[in-house]
Amino acid sequence: MSDASLNIRDLARRWRPPPLIASPRLRWALGLGAALYFAAAIGTLEVNWLRIYEGLDRGWAFVIAFTEPDFVSRWTDIREGLIESLVMTVTSTVIGIVISVPIGLGAARNIAPLPVYLLCRGIIAVSRSLQEIIIAIFFVAIFGFGPLAGVLTLSFATIGFLSKLLAEDIEDIDKGQAEAVRATGARWLQFMNYGIQPQVMPRLIGLSLYRLDINFRESAVVGLVGAGGIGATLNTAFDRYEFDTAAAIIITIIGIVMIAEYASGLIRARVQ
Amino acid sequence: MVQPLDGAAGPDGMLHLEGLVKQYKTGDKALKGVDLEVPRGQVLALIGPSGAGKSTLIRCINRLVEPSSGRMMLGGEDIVRLGAGGLRRARRRMGMIFQEYALVERLTVMENVLSGQLGYVGFWRSYFRRFPPAAVEEAFRLLQRVGLEQFYDKRADELSGGQRQRVGIARALIQDPDLLLVDEPTASLDPKTSRQIMRLICELCAERQLAAIINIHDVALAQMFVQRIVGLRLGEVVYDGTPDGLTPEVLTEIYGEEDWAATRDREADEARAAQVLTEEERLAAM
Numbered sequence: 001m002s003d004a005s006l007n008i009r010d011l012a013r014r015w016r017p018p019p020l021i022a023s024p025r026l027r028w029a030l031g032l033g034a035a036l037y038f039a040a041a042i043g044t045l046e047v048n049w050l051r052i053y054e055g056l057d058r059g060w061a062f063v064i065a066f067t068e069p070d071f072v073s074r075w076t077d078i079r080e081g082l083i084e085s086l087v088m089t090v091t092s093t094v095i096g097i098v099i100s101v102p103i104g105l106g107a108a109r110n111i112a113p114l115p116v117y118l119l120c121r122g123i124i125a126v127s128r129s130l131q132e133i134i135i136a137i138f139f140v141a142i143f144g145f146g147p148l149a150g151v152l153t154l155s156f157a158t159i160g161f162l163s164k165l166l167a168e169d170i171e172d173i174d175k176g177q178a179e180a181v182r183a184t185g186a187r188w189l190q191f192m193n194y195g196i197q198p199q200v201m202p203r204l205i206g207l208s209l210y211r212l213d214i215n216f217r218e219s220a221v222v223g224l225v226g227a228g229g230i231g232a233t234l235n236t237a238f239d240r241y242e243f244d245t246a247a248a249i250i251i252t253i254i255g256i257v258m259i260a261e262y263a264s265g266l267i268r269a270r271v272q
Numbered sequence: 273m274v275q276p277l278d279g280a281a282g283p284d285g286m287l288h289l290e291g292l293v294k295q296y297k298t299g300d301k302a303l304k305g306v307d308l309e310v311p312r313g314q315v316l317a318l319i320g321p322s323g324a325g326k327s328t329l330i331r332c333i334n335r336l337v338e339p340s341s342g343r344m345m346l347g348g349e350d351i352v353r354l355g356a357g358g359l360r361r362a363r364r365r366m367g368m369i370f371q372e373y374a375l376v377e378r379l380t381v382m383e384n385v386l387s388g389q390l391g392y393v394g395f396w397r398s399y400f401r402r403f404p405p406a407a408v409e410e411a412f413r414l415l416q417r418v419g420l421e422q423f424y425d426k427r428a429d430e431l432s433g434g435q436r437q438r439v440g441i442a443r444a445l446i447q448d449p450d451l452l453l454v455d456e457p458t459a460s461l462d463p464k465t466s467r468q469i470m471r472l473i474c475e476l477c478a479e480r481q482l483a484a485i486i487n488i489h490d491v492a493l494a495q496m497f498v499q500r501i502v503g504l505r506l507g508e509v510v511y512d513g514t515p516d517g518l519t520p521e522v523l524t525e526i527y528g529e530e531d532w533a534a535t536r537d538r539e540a541d542e543a544r545a546a547q548v549l550t551e552e553e554r555l556a557a558m
Contacts, residue, residue, distance in 0.1 A: 176372050176373075180440075185392075202378075
């Protein structure tokens, strides 16, 4: 009896939480390896300090330009670019959602048969593995410069994002609610409408709004490779070294993204 | 051991299970050839330890879980062999009530009750919530019967547990079923609400001449309300008889002496039953 209690006291004194990696040798080897690799990686970076020093001037000029952004001299271009970007954003988000919903349903393992699931997951994987810029270059090469390439790019990217997250939300639903609807003798579409939709709708709305402001930001990026929108205007401004105009454009983008963020936050809070 | 019951079996047996087997993909046999006959209007309690296959059994009957083999006759039709359309029609005749209520939480009470009509209306009607007026009227009547008529526009997740279960009962009844499949209706409720819910289910079955299979953990509660008890152990029926026949020996046979978890379950049941009784006495004294 006293033997056991002694043992317990001993155990209690020595108790420590188990380490993440059980073998001490492996633990130290991994730590040391990571440190060495990091040091070697730093060593191979060729840092051109002179270039950095010269660049600082340009950087400073840019910072100065921010203090006096020029909205006026290129206002027509900025306005056109913005309108084009907003049109691209809304169009591509709507197209993206319309295509994403069926793909999302198909990519949810708990409601889709295996072949459909694999096909839809495949589409999602392709959409997600290609970065927007690459797709934009591809579409610009096919359809030429302009917003059409941008809209297609953003729609394509939206599919990967929205279908994946929608599918995952469907896989997370409360099975009981869905089962209860199935037990009433509901058809498949009724099952979707009563058993699934109420459970995932708030998230779908939230994700769509979130994607809307991602698409606006991306519309500025894909413009840089010729897919239209405010990005094209921004690119032109940089090419002409008109940093004050560039600053005006960037400030406008920040403003719009913040408004969109705030508005979508308000809406998301209300649909819970 | 199996005692004959008045009205049990016979030609008017409405639900008839024969050699029902469910084997999961993992190889576990949840049901090892269950035979069961449920006559019209009989309320039956299915007891047994966790993992005995109670839940699997009632989910096999409406094929939320696909049985591996066996026959299930419901009013002269083998449910096992039905195609998609036939299964939907058969499901309309079997109302289901769940442990965690399984209401669609973001829909209103009324929408939840009316969802029991889904098997009877087309997609667009249900999509726009344009249910036949008679069905809506019946839904209000049922809500009144379960005492929730003023809650019809509340969202289901605003209700308490007992209220949710009442909505669940109304949803099952608006299907106009012949049979209720009831899965642990009281497991998430306090003892007093448990008794109220059990009483409500049994009263409604009597009013409408409904048969019911009620999975229940609480043996004492089952004994209070039903005419027939079926004990399931490891996927086999080991007792089928009246509530009075549940001697300690029989309970040991159902729950297993060496199965400590299950035996503790029984002790918990008894403790809970005692609690219910004191609750009753307290109420009686008031």
